[in-house]
Amino acid sequence: MSSSSKCPGCGAASIFQHRYVDAGSGRGPQLLPDLGGVGSYGTxxxxxxxxxxxxxxxAEPLTRAQVQQSPDWTRVS
Ligand SMILES: [Zn+2]
Structure with a gap:
């Protein structure tokens, strides 16, 4: 995970973070589906x-580990 304090877009040092954001709220796209069980999403x-x-x-470290072990995710590189 990048921890750079400068924005790669504009160079400003005005970055905020929020951890453990659910990747499948039901109100938007399911960005990291089928991780940690049926109907579960990564963060x-x-x-x-x-x-x-x-x-x-x-993706959080646990989510990345789940992607590597899930049969629903296909490695492409
Ligand atoms: Zn910026």
Missing amino acids: FTVFVCTDCGLTRFY
């Missing part, structure tokens, strides 16, 4: 630059 850490609005999503 993100979300970084937002308050200067330009660039928003980045990084």
